[in-house]
Amino acid sequence: MNLTLKVWRQKNAQDKGRMAEYKVTDISDHMSFLEMLDVLNEDLVSKNEEPVAFDHDCREGICGMCSLFINGEAHGPDRLITTCQLHMRKFKDGDTIYIEPFRAKAFPVIKDLIVDRMAFERIQQAGGFISVNTSGNTTDANSILIPKNDADLSMDAASCIGCGACVATCKNSSAMLFVSAKVSQFALLPQGKIEAKERVMNMVKQMDLEGFGNCTNTEACEVECPKGISLENIARMNREYLCASLT
Ligand code: SF4
Ligand code: FES
16 A cells, blocks of 8 residues: 655754655555554665654564554554554555654653653652562562452553553643552552552652643543553552552
């Protein structure tokens, strides 16, 4: 198929940026969206033009790097997938596709379609971990029994890949879904309860410092999340936060 692409081009964080139009031809339905962008870039390089900068790593839905807003939707028109898992069969010959970076104050554009998501890393560093005694007297993890339901819910929360689609989708640029997934994966397990209060207080504090907005329950984040992270995690984080604030 032949497509028209309207792509956000921005030299650096200071540049104002603009939409540029490109044509790509002979795109197979079997290609992934990123492979289609590879075709565009090969064409640009062959003409001595600057290729479009975009983030990617695993290209199999694991790393969370491929952060694109496609036709106004984070990770494009499909559900429960990342941009790298999006296939060109979701589009048709002659389509015009708008491709933009994830937009949020806390995710400044570095170049073209690449944004800086270090804010997520700093939130993780504020509390997204457990402290383990490695003195030689460490208890074997399997000796601590955990109810199956709690283990499943914790595992579901841990499947968040930190892509930032929830932030890009939210009209308030709220990071509540991401932070609540990271809080929940520990809050549900005995190993996470020891530092639970400091964790939720510190992670929420860092989230606010980074400039993310608040949650107003529009629920768009859950719809666009490629890993199906549930809003129940936000409710759990709010409970954890309230309990921690009162004690
Ligand atoms: S909650 Fe979902 S959308 Fe948000 S960072 Fe995690 S995986 Fe991405
Ligand atoms: S490139 Fe790793 S999730 Fe898309």
